[in-house]
Amino acid sequence: MEMELNKEALKTQRDSRAWSQTQLAEVSGLSLRTIQRVEKTGVASQESAKSLAAVYECAITDLVIQKDPPLLESKFSFRKMSSKAKIIHVFVALPVLTVALYLYWTGHSSTAWVSMLRDAIFSSSISEDRLDKISFLILVLVVGLPSLIPGTIYDLVNKQGAFE
Incomplete structure (x- = not known):
């Protein structure tokens, strides 16, 4: 399986050791022609990449070209969201969060699940102030994100904005 390596990282690694391509070939056990090809094209087999990473005393991931983020992130973006969808977000999220936070701060029994969830996840040795902040974040995330x-859905149904 071929891997795409970062040509600049390969050259920087070799230059930082003041090695020629011939010296790198000797140390790595790869042929001079392989070293030349990999530095020129950035394409190497897994075995060659492993050899280079071992010689440079780094992880293969340090030499591999980082790919674009997952497809979902490139297809969906809040920046591309239509203005109507953003207005819907505000008109749903603000009242829902306001009511949830009011109930939480007044100690209403309907928000007891926040403390139960917090206590199930986090240690009781954390300070009370920090636990209160964690409870606040849990409430905002659990109530705010679904809102x-x-x-x-508006953008998805109308095939506009973030889903164009």
Whole structure:
């Protein structure tokens, strides 16, 4: 299986050791022609990449070209979201979060699940102030994120904005 390596990283690694391509070939056990080809094209077999990573005392991931983010992230973006979807987000998220936070701060029993969830995940040795902040974040995430769904569905159904 061929791998795409970062040509600049390969050259930088070799130059930092003041090695010629011939010296690198000797140390790595690869042929001079392989070293030349890999530095020129950036394409190497897994075995060649392993040899180079071992010689440079680094992980193969340090030499591999980082690919673009996953497809989902490139297909969906809040920046591309339509203005109507953003308005829907605001008109749903603000009232929902306001009511949830009011109930939480007044100690209403309907928000007891926040403390139960917090205590199940986090240690009781954490300070009370920090536990309160964690509870606040849990509430905002669990209540706030789902309230963003209607605007996203609007864009998805109308095939506009973030899903164009």
